[in-house]
Amino acid sequence: MSDQKTDHLHAVRHSTAHILASAIQRLWPEVKLGVGPVVENGFYYDIDLGGEQLSADDFPRIEAEMHNIIKAAEPFERLEMPVLEAVGWARKYGQPYKEELLNDLQRSGTTFAKDLDADELGLAAEGDSKVESVSFYRNGDFTDLCRGPHVEATNKVGAFKLMRVAGAYWRGKEGNPQMQRVYGVAFETPKELRQYLDMLEEAKKRDHRKLGQELDLFVFSDLVGSGLPLFTPRGTVLREELEAFSNELRKDRGFEKVSIPHMTKKDLYEKSGHWAKFGSELFLVKSQETSDELVLKPMNCPHHTQIYASRPRSYRDLPIRYLDTTMVYRDEKTGELGGLSRVRSITQDDSHAFVRPDQIEQQIDDLLASANELYGTLGMKLRVRLSWRDESDAYLGSTELWASAQKQLKNAVIANKLEYFEQEGEAAFYGPKIDFMASDAIGREHQVATVQLDFVMPERFGLEYTTEDGSAQHPVMVHCALLGSTERFLSVYIEHTAGRFPVWNAPEQIRLISVNQEEETIKFVQSVVQKAKGLGLRTTVDNSNESVGKKIRSAEMWKIPYTVVLGEKEIGGSELVPRIRKDLAVNDEAKSYALDEFLKTVANEAKSRVSKTSL
């Protein structure tokens, strides 16, 4: 809000939201209005048309009405009135949602709408003192409770476009009635709007679901079920390379791999506390033999605690660090599923360190360093969120422990010079988290890496170690996943790379194209494949009866890092001219290399996980 440009854009968007509401009220005089805040790139307005449902088909007439209002150049006038009077106004004009907000405002001096601050609600609630009066803005025959500011008149807004209509619960609570939320984008100039819409078109091209299909990385099957992705050979190479890197980073720092079954008696989760909190989201498994109630594991920490608990531990043994990349299963609601970003079979590159209190700091440092190394190598910039508890009773453990845990996480983040933001209500029920957030192609944020500090689980499972003075003490658990979930990570990573994977994790690293199908050529190509495979390079051959041009085109579309055409010239000489994928190449010139030198260079690049070629 500091600079003028931001302020003005904000006013433009907010004013456009009012124009939207005005237009809807003219077309549907019975409309009951919710809130209409500014959001990234635009605005929305929540409406309730009683029985009628708006659809995108209605947008043309709404937009036409909006343009009429804009043409009319109605000035935005600010009015002020005491809260009590405002309640009367809301009642008089049949606006129950506004009335509810005003009543709350009157009662407590603030509104409780979750995650919507007073500014977004358009309320005049400032500071924490009791609010005496609220402001309204009027344009033409439309008046709305609103803090402002607005542009001077309706013709001073910029370019806008209604985007979609979606359901949204009143005040974000599932039990409340569902309103319709009309989303629009708005910018100061038509050019900026066009640029934004073009950007969205570009983003569609790198949508991980589209690329997953085009590059043959993963599929879904109606017979298998929704939210259950199947990874093809190519997709499996990609995920295993990434998982191997993630594991390596922690093995280097003292973690050891463990393995656990994918199901367990539900007793395990009753003990951990997960059953009480997430029981309805577990898949149940029935034994035909015993009376055991089994569940598919929705997470791994309880299993890992049982490995720790299997023998007495000394303070000298700590830290004990387990690493496990394994699938968990969660019965996510159908409407929450989407591509790879939200699935029901979730691979976690999970780890749990059991440490003494004096080892917490070092452990968190190690994990933050691992995360930095991973995302640095991948060229991804992440936002760091400190996920704290809120005042609700959704958390286990004493408030003192929580305060101490949150403080230690914050110190670690500061010590590692990470930029961060803090958010209440985002913690796990057993402890606070450092979450790393990545953005997808259209700017939606997803949590990837996470480091969590947990004093609760060791206590619930009665985990102990013997201290120097012979007494028993609970270890502290540090939970960590670097990719987070392989699936969700891939959804972001595929979009981040647009499917142009670096050599080290590219499913296909080199493609050899034969100029013709003569025996001599085929034989030569085979000998090159043998050499490349001998160096561990993922190499394929295109011997098909197609033109060289077509085979090159095909290799380009598969986004393969290196393509080599082999024919008479190569058989005769010992040099070849690799075709290097554009984003990898340092310059555009095609150069020739000795066969062995070329292969060795590529093999080294793959091993060292570099993002650019040195060829």
Next chain:
RNA sequence: GCCACCUUAGCUCAGUUGGUUAGAGCAUCAGUUUUGUAAACUGAGGGUCGUCGGUUCGAAUCCGACAGGUGGCUCCA
């Protein structure tokens, strides 16, 4: 789970107000060709129009349920 929208060949899409045997490009297969850095030529196969039910003389087209998907909301250990 809730709201809106979508579902035609492996993929991307046509299909006129309900009216005969549902089309195209790419991909696949066969033949011709033996190719030099982003698409050679010819031909063939491939669809109970997501599934089930209804309305109708007649349904890809209209209605309903279910399944799957998209965008949001809610949730996310």
